[in-house]
Each structure stands twice: as structure tokens, then as C-alpha cells.
Amino acid sequence: MSDKNINDNEPQDEMEERALSVFSNEKNEDITALVFSLITVFIVLLFTKWLA
Amino acid sequence: MSNNQNSSNMPLFLMSGLMIIYAFIVQSGALEGLFKYLGILKTTDVQVAMCFIAGTIGIIGAIINSIRKPGNSIIDRFILQPLPGILFIILLAMLTRWYLEPLVKHMSASLQPVLGFKIYKVLNLNYVILGLLIGVLITNTYGIPKFAASGVKCARFVLKMGVILLGARYSFAELAKLGVYSIFLVGTFVLGTVFFALWLGNLFKQPKTMTGVLSAGMGVCGVSATVAVAPVVKARSEEMAYTIGTILSFGIICMFIFPTIGKLAGMNPVQFGAWAGTGILNSAQVAAAALAFNAVDIKTLKVAEIFNITRVLFLPIIVLVLATWFGKATGKKLTFKEVVIDKFPIFILGFLLLFALSSMGLFAPATHYKGKFIDFSYNDRSQITAEEHETLKTALANDSIKGLNEEQMEAIRHLVKKHQISGNYEDRGDKQKFYKQGEKRMFAIESVIAAAKGEKIVLDKEVVSALKHSVKQVHKKSKTLSVLTDCMIWFFAFGLIGLGMQITKKSIMQAGGMPLVIGFIAGVTKATLSFFVVLWLVKDVVLK
Numbered sequence: 001m002s003d004k005n006i007n008d009n010e011p012q013d014e015m016e017e018r019a020l021s022v023f024s025n026e027k028n029e030d031i032t033a034l035v036f037s038l039i040t041v042f043i044v045l046l047f048t049k050w051l052a
Numbered sequence: 053m054s055n056n057q058n059s060s061n062m063p064l065f066l067m068s069g070l071m072i073i074y075a076f077i078v079q080s081g082a083l084e085g086l087f088k089y090l091g092i093l094k095t096t097d098v099q100v101a102m103c104f105i106a107g108t109i110g111i112i113g114a115i116i117n118s119i120r121k122p123g124n125s126i127i128d129r130f131i132l133q134p135l136p137g138i139l140f141i142i143l144l145a146m147l148t149r150w151y152l153e154p155l156v157k158h159m160s161a162s163l164q165p166v167l168g169f170k171i172y173k174v175l176n177l178n179y180v181i182l183g184l185l186i187g188v189l190i191t192n193t194y195g196i197p198k199f200a201a202s203g204v205k206c207a208r209f210v211l212k213m214g215v216i217l218l219g220a221r222y223s224f225a226e227l228a229k230l231g232v233y234s235i236f237l238v239g240t241f242v243l244g245t246v247f248f249a250l251w252l253g254n255l256f257k258q259p260k261t262m263t264g265v266l267s268a269g270m271g272v273c274g275v276s277a278t279v280a281v282a283p284v285v286k287a288r289s290e291e292m293a294y295t296i297g298t299i300l301s302f303g304i305i306c307m308f309i310f311p312t313i314g315k316l317a318g319m320n321p322v323q324f325g326a327w328a329g330t331g332i333l334n335s336a337q338v339a340a341a342a343l344a345f346n347a348v349d350i351k352t353l354k355v356a357e358i359f360n361i362t363r364v365l366f367l368p369i370i371v372l373v374l375a376t377w378f379g380k381a382t383g384k385k386l387t388f389k390e391v392v393i394d395k396f397p398i399f400i401l402g403f404l405l406l407f408a409l410s411s412m413g414l415f416a417p418a419t420h421y422k423g424k425f426i427d428f429s430y431n432d433r434s435q436i437t438a439e440e441h442e443t444l445k446t447a448l449a450n451d452s453i454k455g456l457n458e459e460q461m462e463a464i465r466h467l468v469k470k471h472q473i474s475g476n477y478e479d480r481g482d483k484q485k486f487y488k489q490g491e492k493r494m495f496a497i498e499s500v501i502a503a504a505k506g507e508k509i510v511l512d513k514e515v516v517s518a519l520k521h522s523v524k525q526v527h528k529k530s531k532t533l534s535v536l537t538d539c540m541i542w543f544f545a546f547g548l549i550g551l552g553m554q555i556t557k558k559s560i561m562q563a564g565g566m567p568l569v570i571g572f573i574a575g576v577t578k579a580t581l582s583f584f585v586v587l588w589l590v591k592d593v594v595l596k
Binding site: 022023027029030031033034036038041044047052 | 129130134202205206208209210212213216217220398399401402405406409414415531532535536539
């Protein structure tokens with residue numbers, strides 16, 4: 001097993017976890033994605049519409 | 053510990069430093085010749101800004117990582133640890149969008165005289181496919197660098213942000229136009245596939261837990277449906293993994309085959325969107341196939357997403373159907389709240405929220421399409437130039453505009469009077485009436501341009517040019533939606549590279565066995581039937 005790479009020999013649980021998300025569950029991921037998207041929309045609106 | 057920490061920080065320092073140095077080089081104008089050759093000169097400002105911002109954030113993150121011990125706080129888990137991986141994928145996305153894709157286009161254009169076709173068009177080698185391929189290539193050859201592992205786990209999250217932002221590009225008028233057909237098509241295929249997969253599972257004597265979760269995955273919306281249905285049918289984690297593996301493997305094949313078949317069959321953007329949205333399972337792969345079919349015109353992606361979203365809306369129904377089906381065997385049923393409300397993907401609600409805001413006219417007038425809209429109101433930006441006005445005025449005075457009907461003449465006279473296409477000044481209070489009058493005049497002027505082009509009438513070139521400009525002037529584009537679309541495309545590019553990195557040989561092999569057979573039979577049947585139904589139904593109806 002190479003030090004610098006992740007290969008197929010890692011435990012199954014870790015592989016599955018790695019394949020999914022940094023979030024502990026999908027709901028947290030969804031809510032964070034929603035909040036980040038709304039922040040993006042707000043910033044874009046601010047600079048392209050309200051302050052432009 | 054500190055040595056280890058410093059060495060693990062080195063890639064982050066290196067990548068950030070490279071980005072900042074690159075930004076300086078681009079800003080100095082040293083790469084202008086190369087950019088002109090690649091046709092990416094327009095992106096210079098974006099390149100400088102993105103590299104400066106990403107590089108600076110990377111340097112700050114690397115410094116913080118160097119001076120404090122890594123912990124398990126929220127900042128550590130969600131920002132500091134994944135930062136090297138995020139920057140790594142951003143670098144790959146930049147490389148793909150700014151260099152690889154333009155280079156592939158350039159090369160395939162040079163090869164066109166020899167081959168007779170453009171390779172990048174036939175193989176759909178746009179940034180979406182190239183990004184995915186880079187991801188797959190890295191994972192299955194060198195392997196994902198250890199420092200980038202946490203960043204890869206952000207891919208699905210970023211893809212979801214892309215899907216949410218996509219909602220801003222929709223307006224209610226469009227969905228209403230597609231609504232009946234998408235609901236009819238999608239509903240039939242979702243329910244049909246679920247029952248077909250359940251029947252196949254019974255035929256091949258598969259456990260009910262496996263069949264239940266697979267049928268939802270194949271019928272509804274891939275991974276989220278699998279996750280939603282798993283507790284209802286008590287599927288084991290390996291069965292979920294099998295299902296996800298089957299869905300993703302089938303989706304990968306679809307992603308590459310669908311655009312090619314779509315192009316060979318001569319499908320239009322709407323038809324392909326409907327087919328991809330119905331036939332492909334995973335929402336990210338639907339987006340990938342739609343973008344691969346047509347990366348410039350987002351219409352395909354929008355239609356695919358409408359169909360895909362409609363399919364996702366069937367999730368609660370399918371969860372209930374499977375709960376009932378499985379309940380007979382297990383005796384235990386989950387409550388309505390547990391199976392429906394708790395499991396409904398929230399990011400889809402985000403998409404719907406932006407769709408609602410867009411329909412209310414927050415980003416562009418509510419009637420917009422892809423951020424484009426027509427504005428007949430009186431303002432300087434809608435007017436023709438003084439020279440054009442003089443040209444038209446002289447032509448009218450000299451009576452040199454001949455062969456037009458009264459409506460067309462009136463439109464030109466009104467254009468000369470008001471310097472722009474518009475409704476009647478006295479009716480400006482009644483927006484609907486004013487818009488209709490303007491629209492009528494615009495159509496009249498467009499018909500004059502068409503008649504001149506078709507040589508049915510003879511008009512001075514300068515007059516035609518002035519008329520064309522008058523039409524162009526009332527066509528506006530929302531800057532807000534242009535920027536939001538750019539953000540969405542970057543999110544998709546990032547997410548798809550990360551998605552590619554999750555596709556290991558092992559995950560593809562994992563889909564092997566009977567679930568793969570059942571999944572593929574159900575998937576191919578759905579894709580084939582929906583192909584013909586879309587060709588038959590969507591052709592004339594949706595494209596109004």
C-alpha cells in the first residue's frame with residue numbers, strides 16, 4: 001500500500017464513507033448546499049442588480 | 053507530528069502559490085497570444101480573479117494548518133481538511149475548462165478536413181466528459197492523492213448546489229408548457245420501471261430487500277431514491293452498495309451512449325432533455341448527458357432537469373408503494389412522516405425555491421427564458437443609433453421602402469418616431485397592452501427583415517441593418533442570470549470531476565451479478581421505450 005495514494009486495500013467502511021460525503025448525513029449536506037446556494041444568489045444579486 | 057503536518061500542507065502551499073503566480077502571468081498579458089489561439093481571451097478577467105481568490109484562500113488555509121494542531125471542529129472537518137482536495141479539483145476544472153476543452157476543439161477542427169467530422173462533437177468531448185474522464189483516469193491509475201481525498205467527498209455537495217442554482221433559470225411559464233407531458237411520461241416510466249424491476253426480482257428469485265431497493269433506484273432518481281427506500285424495505289448496506297453500483301455503472305454507460313444515440317437519431321434539444329431526464333437515473337448523470345449533448349444551449353439541461361425533478365417528485369409515492377409492498381412480508385410499517393417528509397431531498401426544495409423566486413421575477417422579468425427577455429419600455433439602451441435613425445428617416449422621406457403592407461409600414465414609422473420598437477406611449481400604463489403592441493411591431497419588423505433576406509422585397513443594406521439593430525436592442529439579457537449560470541457551470545464542472553474520481557474499477561465490478569442483470573434489463577427497457585415515446589410525443593407538442 002503506497003503512502004501517498006489511497007488504494008483498494010482500505011477497509012470497506014472507509015471506502016464507502018470516502019465515496020459519499022464530508023457530511024455525516026444527506027440531510028445536513030442538502031441543507032448546507034441550500035444555504036451556500038442562497039448565499040451565492042444573494043452575492044450575485046447584490047453585485048449585478050442591487051448595487052449595479 | 054509537525055513535520056507530518058508541514059509535509060501534508062506542502063501540496064496546498066504549492067497549488068495556492070501556483071494559482072497566484074499564474075494569475076500574475078495572465079494579468080501581465082504574457083499569455084494573450086495563447087489565449088487568442090485557444091479562443092479564451094474573454095475569460096482573462098475571470099481567470100485572474102478566480103486564481104487570486106482561490107490561491108489566497110489556499111495560502112491562508114495552509115498557514116492556519118501549519119500553526120495550529122488539526123482538530124475535529126466544524127472548521128477543520130468542512131474547510132481546513134478538504135481545502136487541499138477542493139483546490140486540487142478546482143485546478144483540474146480550470147485546466148479542463150480553459151485549456152483541455154479549447155485544445156480538443158481546436159485539434160478536432162484541424163482534423164475535420166481529414167476525417168470529415170469534428171471528433172469532439174461526435175464523441176461529445178466537452179468539459180463535462182473531459183472532467184469526468186480526468187477524474188476516472190486519476191482514480192484508476194495514479195490514485196487520488198491522499199491530500200485530496202477529503203475534497204473529493206465535496207463533489208456530491210457541490211453538484212447539489214449546481215442543481216439548486218439551475219432552478220433560477222426556470223420560469224413557471226415554461227414548466228406549465230412541459231408539465232402535462234412530463235408528468236404523464238415520467239409517471240408512467242417511474243411506476244412502470246419499479247413494478248417491472250419488482251417482477252424481474254421475483255423472476256430471478258432475488259431477496260425482497262434487494263429487489264425493493266433496486267426497483268426504487270432504477271425507477272426514481274438513483275442514489276437518493278436508494279437511500280430513501282432502504283429503511284422502508286430494510287435493505288442491507290451491501291444491497292444499497294450493489295444498487296448504487298448498478299445505477300452508477302448503468303448511468304456511466306448511458307452518459308456516453310445517450311448523447312451519441314440522441315445525435316444519430318437527430319433529436320432536438322427538448323427531445324433529448326426529455327429522454328435523458330426519463331431514461332437516466334442519477335441526477336448528476338442526467339446533467340452530464342444533457343450537457344454532453346449540448347453544452348452551449350442550456351435548454352437540453354433544463355428540460356432534462358424538469359423531467360428529472362418531476363421524477364424526483366414521485367419519490368414519496370414510490371416510497372409509499374414499496375412500504376406497502378414490503379409491509380406484507382415484514383408486518384412493520386413506517387409512519388407517513390418517516391417515509392415521505394423526512395426522506396424528501398431538501399436540495400430539490402432549494403431548486404423549487406429558486407424556481408419560485410425566478411418565476412416571481414427576482415432575477416429577470418418573469419417571462420424570461422434562460423435569462424433572456426424582451427423589453428419594450430422607453431429607455432436609451434433600447435434605442436437605435438442616431439445614424440440608423442437618420443437612415444430610416446431619409447428612406448421613409450424618399451419613399452424608398454416599398455412592397456410592405458400597412459402593418460409593416462406602421463411599425464417602421466413608429467420606430468422612426470420613437471427611436472425604438474415599443475408600444476404606444478399613451479398606453480404605457482397598461483403593461484400587457486403596451487407589450488402586445490410592441491411585440492406586434494417587432495414581429496412586423498422581423499417579417500420585413502425576413503422578406504429582404506428572401507429577396508421578396510428590395511431594401512437598402514443600411515436600412516436592413518438599422519431594422520436588425522432595432523430588434524436586437526429590445527432583446528435584453530439578465531446579468532444576474534448570466535453570472536448565476538456561470539456559477540452553476542463551475543459547480544457542475546467541479547462536481548463531475550469529483551464524481552469521476554469516485555468511479556473506481558472496484559465500484560464498477562461491485563455492480564456485477566444478478567442485481568446488475570435486473571438493473572440493466574429494467575434500465576435498458578425504460579431507456580428504449582422512453583426513447584420511442586419521447587420521439588413520438590415530444591416532437592411536435594413541447595416545442596411551441
